[in-house]
Amino acid sequence: MATIHDVALRAGVSPKTVSRVMNDHESVTAKTRERVREAMRALDYQPSTVARVLRSQSAPAVGILMGDPSGGYQTRIHHALMVACLQNGRHLSAELVEGDMAGWQDRIRAFVTEGGVREMVLLPPECDFAPLKALLREHGVRCVLISPTSPDSLSPSIVMDDRAAAREVVEHLFSLGHERIGHIAGHPDHAASTLRRNGFNEAYAAAGKPRPDPALIVPGDFSFKGGLAGAQALLDMDDPPTAIFAANDDMAAATCMEAQRRGLKLPDDLSVVGFDDAPIAAAIWPSLTTIRQPFDQMTQRAITALNGWSANEALGKGAATILTQHSLVIRESTGPVRAG
Amino acid sequence: MATIHDVALRAGVSPKTVSRVMNDHESVTAKTRERVREAMRALDYQPSTVARVLRSQSAPAVGILMGDPSGGYQTRIHHALMVACLQNGRHLSAELVEGDMAGWQDRIRAFVTEGGVREMVLLPPECDFAPLKALLREHGVRCVLISPTSPDSLSPSIVMDDRAAAREVVEHLFSLGHERIGHIAGHPDHAASTLRRNGFNEAYAAAGKPRPDPALIVPGDFSFKGGLAGAQALLDMDDPPTAIFAANDDMAAATCMEAQRRGLKLPDDLSVVGFDDAPIAAAIWPSLTTIRQPFDQMTQRAITALNGWSANEALGKGAATILTQHSLVIRESTGPVRAG
DNA sequence: GTGTCCATTGTGAGCGGTCACATTTTGTCC
DNA sequence: GGACAAAATGTGACCGCTCACAATGGACAC
Numbered sequence: 001m002a003t004i005h006d007v008a009l010r011a012g013v014s015p016k017t018v019s020r021v022m023n024d025h026e027s028v029t030a031k032t033r034e035r036v037r038e039a040m041r042a043l044d045y046q047p048s049t050v051a052r053v054l055r056s057q058s059a060p061a062v063g064i065l066m067g068d069p070s071g072g073y074q075t076r077i078h079h080a081l082m083v084a085c086l087q088n089g090r091h092l093s094a095e096l097v098e099g100d101m102a103g104w105q106d107r108i109r110a111f112v113t114e115g116g117v118r119e120m121v122l123l124p125p126e127c128d129f130a131p132l133k134a135l136l137r138e139h140g141v142r143c144v145l146i147s148p149t150s151p152d153s154l155s156p157s158i159v160m161d162d163r164a165a166a167r168e169v170v171e172h173l174f175s176l177g178h179e180r181i182g183h184i185a186g187h188p189d190h191a192a193s194t195l196r197r198n199g200f201n202e203a204y205a206a207a208g209k210p211r212p213d214p215a216l217i218v219p220g221d222f223s224f225k226g227g228l229a230g231a232q233a234l235l236d237m238d239d240p241p242t243a244i245f246a247a248n249d250d251m252a253a254a255t256c257m258e259a260q261r262r263g264l265k266l267p268d269d270l271s272v273v274g275f276d277d278a279p280i281a282a283a284i285w286p287s288l289t290t291i292r293q294p295f296d297q298m299t300q301r302a303i304t305a306l307n308g309w310s311a312n313e314a315l316g317k318g319a320a321t322i323l324t325q326h327s328l329v330i331r332e333s334t335g336p337v338r339a340g
Numbered sequence: 341m342a343t344i345h346d347v348a349l350r351a352g353v354s355p356k357t358v359s360r361v362m363n364d365h366e367s368v369t370a371k372t373r374e375r376v377r378e379a380m381r382a383l384d385y386q387p388s389t390v391a392r393v394l395r396s397q398s399a400p401a402v403g404i405l406m407g408d409p410s411g412g413y414q415t416r417i418h419h420a421l422m423v424a425c426l427q428n429g430r431h432l433s434a435e436l437v438e439g440d441m442a443g444w445q446d447r448i449r450a451f452v453t454e455g456g457v458r459e460m461v462l463l464p465p466e467c468d469f470a471p472l473k474a475l476l477r478e479h480g481v482r483c484v485l486i487s488p489t490s491p492d493s494l495s496p497s498i499v500m501d502d503r504a505a506a507r508e509v510v511e512h513l514f515s516l517g518h519e520r521i522g523h524i525a526g527h528p529d530h531a532a533s534t535l536r537r538n539g540f541n542e543a544y545a546a547a548g549k550p551r552p553d554p555a556l557i558v559p560g561d562f563s564f565k566g567g568l569a570g571a572q573a574l575l576d577m578d579d580p581p582t583a584i585f586a587a588n589d590d591m592a593a594a595t596c597m598e599a600q601r602r603g604l605k606l607p608d609d610l611s612v613v614g615f616d617d618a619p620i621a622a623a624i625w626p627s628l629t630t631i632r633q634p635f636d637q638m639t640q641r642a643i644t645a646l647n648g649w650s651a652n653e654a655l656g657k658g659a660a661t662i663l664t665q666h667s668l669v670i671r672e673s674t675g676p677v678r679a680g
Numbered sequence: 681g682t683g684t685c686c687a688t689t690g691t692g693a694g695c696g697g698t699c700a701c702a703t704t705t706t707g708t709c710c
Numbered sequence: 711g712g713a714c715a716a717a718a719t720g721t722g723a724c725c726g727c728t729c730a731c732a733a734t735g736g737a738c739a740c
């Protein structure tokens with residue numbers, strides 16, 4: 001493995017100049033720069049991240065905290081973040097945080113100081129955990145929040161417009177002729193649940209229709225089981241809805257299952273819409289119409305925010321809220337309302 | 341942050357002695373050792389991994405390569421591995437490997453040299469990719485293989501007994517009175533598919549029953565859609581099976597869905613068994629009887645193998661095959677065969 | 681006492697970079 | 711051509727730790 005010295009020797013300059021070239025320092029002659037570049041190429045030189053971290057006390061890594069991945073959400077963000085890091089020449093460093101958070105402070109401290117992590121991406125629910133954010137700030141770690149319940153005045157947030165997305169879902173159903181639309185709400189602790197329900201209601205108002213029957217909104221908890229219960233409640237009604245909008249894909253899948261169990265044909269007898277575009281949405285039959293959370297874009301924006309942090313700081317409080325663009329993915333689970 | 345010098349100063353010894361204490365070197369007086377330990381405690385000393393890596397050119401991290409996580413398998417191993425690393429005072433370093441593997445050699449090389457990774461855990465399908473293993477060996481990286489198609493003569497493998505597990509599934513169904521059992525096979529490219537099908541057949545032989553009707557074994561591909569097709573084929577038969585054993589949980593879930601769509605009551609009219617104990621197995625209704633892959637144990641063993649590598653080397657070729665213990669998880673999707 | 685030996689401890693260098701600062705070059709103007 | 715500032719480059723130290731080797735001490739035999 002070639003070191004900076006080898007490169008310097010070959011280019012006939014000092015190591016420091018090589019360092020300057022690597023870090024895009026301004027004051028290097030174009031000629032020298034090219035000579036150094038050439039030497040790097042010739043020696044297939046790869047600067048040692050470790051040495052750099054040791055000296056400069058900061059790594060080019062983006063940290064992320066992970067818990068149990070069974071929900072799927074974290075995993076997808078994690079994957080998207082790895083891709084984003086890769087594209088930005090960064091490295092992703094993950095630390096486990098779950099269950100009994102006993103001694104979590106020490107764990108985080110070690111993660112940050114040992115790994116030299118100076119920047120982190122925080123996911124729900126950690127992105128709303130004030131003590132954690134305070135600890136990180138204390139250690140000079142810059143954070144970007146993904147879908148926090150409420151924006152933070154010190155860290156930029158990457159969010160999607162859950163309310164608008166829910167409205168789009170309902171408008172899509174309206175366009176198919178559905179009037180009685182059921183909604184299985186999300187877990188009451190999640191801010192997104194409220195936003196999605198509000199969007200559901202707003203769509204009626206925006207279309208100049210009367211407020212939907214409150215009985216058509218049933219509670220849920222984002223789980224398959226919760227979705228099953230919600231679907232049962234809705235389909236047991238005397239005047240059941242012709243379409244059901246579940247606050248996430250797991251519950252929507254459960255709804256499909258329950259409907260098929262009752263002998264309903266999808267989407268003829270019932271249209272179902274989910275939210276998230278989780279793997280299950282494309283896997284099951286009928287595949288789910290759903291809202292695609294733009295994970296790629298979210299993580300890309302997160303890295304961009306981190307990259308341009310200094311600019312952000314100059315820009316103001318650094319508390320920007322970055323909105324990402326979701327999209328309605330229409331698949332097989334929605335169709336025109338049955339005539340009659 | 342306290343450094344080794346601070347500790348040395350406080351303990352009244354040289355930094356080297358502190359280093360010796362940290363690395364459990366033999367030749368340090370008990371008294372000195374205790375004094376150093378005390379100083380470490382007093383200063384809340386955390387040795388710098390970065391410095392250690394730089395100097396000793398090897399990190400205490402275990403590497404893993406990750407691709408698209410949508411299958412769920414990687415994610416679960418990843419999580420289990422993080423837990424295992426945590427318990428063993430190690431750190432997990434993940435690198436993305438997927439899609440167009442153009443330039444994968446450089447990526448891997450960088451991962452290994454930059455990160456100082458000297459040990460890796462290889463998952464399917466990478467664990468069977470010879471060029472990758474050769475490259476890693478070339479760089480002195482020690483590997484542990486998880487569920488490889490065929491064992492490697494140079495790296496220990498952690499496997500589970502797919503065949504025995506499949507046998508247990510069938511025996512469980514036998515014990516419930518099922519005689520006509522369908523099997524939806526896995527993706528033909530996966531070794532596990534064959535093993536599970538063989539186990540399925542073996543169970544009949546072991547029970548002294550005639551070889552099962554070949555028509556009862558239908559092809560699959562581990563996907564939900566493939567499971568749907570397989571279930572349809574089986575349930576469309578003139579003399580349909582009373583139980584279906586799918587080679588993984590996704591296909592089992594699809595089978596449940598298809599059966600319920602046809603108005604069958606589970607498990608009264610049809611018993612269904614999956615394989616893997618994926619999150620979906622516990623999520624759906626009825627929850628799936630399935631084989632639990634012992635991920636915790638597998639990853640724990642992997643780390644143990646890595647920890648005791650030198651011992652292994654002395655022991656022979658280092659090509660141990662470590663068998664882990666699966667278990668049959670009986671849930672709601674299986675029940676006694678319907679009388680008559 | 682003093683020479684030998686071994687166990688325990690210390691010394692200085694260096695891993696591969698970057699930092700603050702010193703030094704050299706270069707260009708500009710009179 | 712010489713004075714001068716500004717730009718370009720080089721110098722050594724140092725980040726925190728571990729390495730090879732040297733040095734210290736005490737126990738023991740003579």
